[in-house]
Ligand SMILES: Cc1cc2nc3c(=O)[nH]c(=O)nc-3n(C[C@H](O)[C@H](O)[C@H](O)COP(=O)(O)O)c2cc1C
């Protein structure tokens with residue numbers, strides 16, 4: 084019996100061309116796919132082209148760029164932690180001029196949607212950066228406000244509603260009109276909804292949630308912090324529940340505002356959680372270090388997850404976790420034998436129902452649209 | 459272009475204090491050049507270790523009963539390498555490679571000295587093959603802390619015209635460091651170039667010796683560095699070191715894509731682990747024009 088069941092499961096779980104409309108809107112930017120690479124985890128895209136079709140995913144969020152070249156922090160810049168990592172790169176980069184000439188040009192030439200992340204140490208820096216992007220080929224500006232403000236004793240912009248709002252409104256004014264501006268928030272605040280509202284009031288089109296959260300590791304042999312910068316940003320699956328909570332809270336308070344869900348996304352199911360919490364699209368970061376092909380894989384998996392739940396568009400799933408579930412619970416019980424199968428393939432009982440165990444509606448054609456795709 | 463392969467373990471075997479792992483990973487062997495490395499995912503798809511482990515490629519076989527294979531050498535230094543040592547034939551393994559810039563080879567036949575520290579000698583054997591194919595003379599110097607930590611002594615004896623061994627404790631070969639015997643080897647074989655791979659401190663010493671060869675005239679050194687890497691493919695910026703470019707400016711460059719092999723005289727040995735003030739973007743640099 085085991086053999087037969089396994090065959091069925093493998094068949095259900097197989098990647099297949101399922102017709103799900105993955106289109107999503109981030110303000111005026113409409114993309115065919117909701118999966119983007121996260122800032123600082125994909126450089127400017129070139130290196131990942133060997134492992135992904137970057138034109139088939141939503142786009143590339145480039146490493147936060149500053150006005151001038153920056154050498155970044157000393158090494159060690161990284162430490163592995165349980166289900167995550169710490170980094171303190173210090174925003175190493177070539178500066179906006181070289182970036183536009185070299186990296187943005189590459190993305191345009193290869194028809195990859197570019198989300199340009201900018202970072203500064205004063206409100207004026209941010210405005211100048213946004214101004215330099217006028218007339219340039221980009222889909223969006225993401226404002227990384229998790230940076231120290233040199234004009235306010237190094238206080239991080241993202242941790243103060245007024246400073247955050249000042250940066251966002253300066254960027255909005257200087258930025259090319261029609262290009263959406265997303266503010267990327269830090270989770271290291273008392274009330275993320277408060278900061279989110281301040282950014283939206285200041286003119287942010289949408290919000291990117293979340294940046295890394297501060298952490299550290301001490302080497303017990305040398306008895307000193309491992310990172311040269313002492314503390315670093317924690318990322319990866321370790322922060323996923325925190326990121327999801329931020330998306331949930333902000334979507335609940337600002338349901339009309341588009342959100343990029345970011346933090347520890349490793350699989351299509353993880354991405355789906357963020358969509359259910361209210362994200363219109365997702366960014367994947369640290370997982371790329373584990374699996375350079377992750378952006379394409381997660382996009383494919385998310386499509387399968389939606390299809391297997393009888394959802395034929397991504398848009399209808401956005402924020403679904405906030406609504407009563409009458410429309411998504413299948414009426415019939417699970418097909419017999421499903422439990423045995425779980426055990427056989429070692430599916431983790433704590434995970435939300437994986438693709439394979441989901442009830443398939445009797446009208447398979449309608450769910451998967453097999454005929455249409457084959458034609 | 460590197461490829462990502464869902465491969466399979468063919469064998470894992472202990473060698474002295476190290477392990478050798480051979481994986482079936484078609485598509486990598488065919489395009490590997492000496493000095494390149496692979497990045498291996500550890501801990502399984504649901505595991506808590508996200509960062510790949512990077513290893514120099516020791517040997518490749520383009521075709522076999524099982525398809526192309528890649529062999530690498532590792533030392534168990536933490537949970538990731540401990541996991542690797544527990545893998546068994548047929549276990550799935552995800553490998554990305556070949557990565558990085560290979561050793562530059564002399565255009566004309568030349569006398570080459572290959573220097574390896576610990577299992578850092580692993581990439582030198584593919585290199586020796588390539589050099590000998592080009593009609594080069596190959597001599598080797600292998601060193602380690604103890605005899606058990608020397609890697610590739612037999613291979614070296616087979617492929618090199620001469621091999622000198624050193625160990626810190628004198629348990630094998632001469633007691634001392636590779637740099638103690640290297641000047642003599644360079645003179646004796648009339649070396650034109652030195653190739654090395656091993657710990658940073660050793661590489662720095664090798665560069666010093668190469669730079670001082672022939673009464674200070676110096677010979678080029680091609681050195682494969684070991685920096686800690688998070689991605690191995692050039693996207694994370696964790697693996698940087700200060701390197702002098704052809705325009706004489708120092709930049710923080712990625713050892714995974716701009717290295718791991720560098721010309722020894724280009725590395726800012728004085729500033730490893732830091733951002734030198736004169737590096738581009740240090741914030742205080744005075745750029746040379
Ligand atoms: C090595 C590294 C570098 C990063 N650099 C940036 C950056 O330059 N700008 C930024 O806004 N976020 C940066 N981040 C944060 C990520 O974009 C992302 O918000 C965070 O890592 C959480 O997502 P993840 O768990 O999928 O990585 C960086 C993260 C990592 C791991």
Ligand code: FES
Nearest residue numbers: 690692694695714
């Ligand atoms: S290891 Fe990520 S850039 Fe080199």
